[in-house]
Amino acid sequence: GARAPRSSCSRDSSGSPSLRNPRYRVVLLGDPGVGKTSLVNLFAGVQERDLLDQHGGAAYERRLTVDGEETTLLVLDTWEPEQRGEESQRRSHCLQVGNAYIIVYSVTDRDSFESASELRIQLRRARQAEDIPIILVGNKTDLVRCREVSEEEGQACAAVFDCKFIETSAALQHNVAELFEGVVRQIRLRQGGKKS
Numbered sequence: 080g081a082r083a084p085r086s087s088c089s090r091d092s093s094g095s096p097s098l099r100n101p102r103y104r105v106v107l108l109g110d111p112g113v114g115k116t117s118l119v120n121l122f123a124g125v126q127e128r129d130l131l132d133q134h135g136g137a138a139y140e141r142r143l144t145v146d147g148e149e150t151t152l153l154v155l156d157t158w159e160p161e162q163r164g165e166e167s168q169r170r171s172h173c174l175q176v177g178n179a180y181i182i183v184y185s186v187t188d189r190d191s192f193e194s195a196s197e198l199r200i201q202l203r204r205a206r207q208a209e210d211i212p213i214i215l216v217g218n219k220t221d222l223v224r225c226r227e228v229s230e231e232e233g234q235a236c237a238a239v240f241d242c243k244f245i246e247t248s249a250a251l252q253h254n255v256a257e258l259f260e261g262v263v264r265q266i267r268l269r270q271g272g273k274k275s
């Protein structure tokens with residue numbers, strides 16, 4: 080197909096953020112209904128919802144200060160479910176462009192937890208040689224009585240897949256700021272490691 084024009088969303092602009100206010104692309108993955116849009120709305124504020132990425136998906140940009148240093152996160156909420164086993168362009172685009180990934184499942188939906196593992200595998204396949212930060216997120220912890228996946232299972236899964244883990248509730252706004260701060264810290268850790 081035609082080559083995508085170089086833009087702020089192209090992969091090759093990702094490696095050289097300005098030193099004073101670096102900008103990182105974070106991609107949300109996960110089954111429909113697990114709370115991706117709810118989480119990113121809390122992060123960005125609803126009024127900033129109008130940004131669009133080059134594929135027409137929702138993108139949200141916000142500056143945040145973590146450990147005294149400012150960073151800009153561009154969060155892409157463009158993931159779509161697989162259709163009849165076909166790999167869509169948007170899906171493979173998503174797997175290529177992130178500087179970090181947030182894989183979300185709902186603690187009330189075991190299928191979405193299985194999907195999260197599958198996504199982790201797809202991501203590893205798509206970005207084989209790269210050490211990309213990945214955060215596994217169990218959302219909807221407020222729905223205590225509907226829980227199907229325990230916190231221990233989530234932790235164990237994250238350990239197997241070598242990623243960070245956090246449980247959140249978008250409804251109660253619990254751990255949402257911590258999630259995005261954690262993403263920034265993970266990105267910085269990787270960069271520090273490369274320099275030394």
Ligand code: GDP
Nearest residue numbers: 110111112113114115116117218219248249250
């Ligand atoms: P997405 O398809 O992954 O983007 O999921 P949405 O953000 O659209 O959320 C799907 C539904 O789950 C919506 O009705 C949300 O209000 C609800 N939801 C999202 N997060 C939570 C949560 O933490 N707790 C509860 N109780 N509902 C949630």
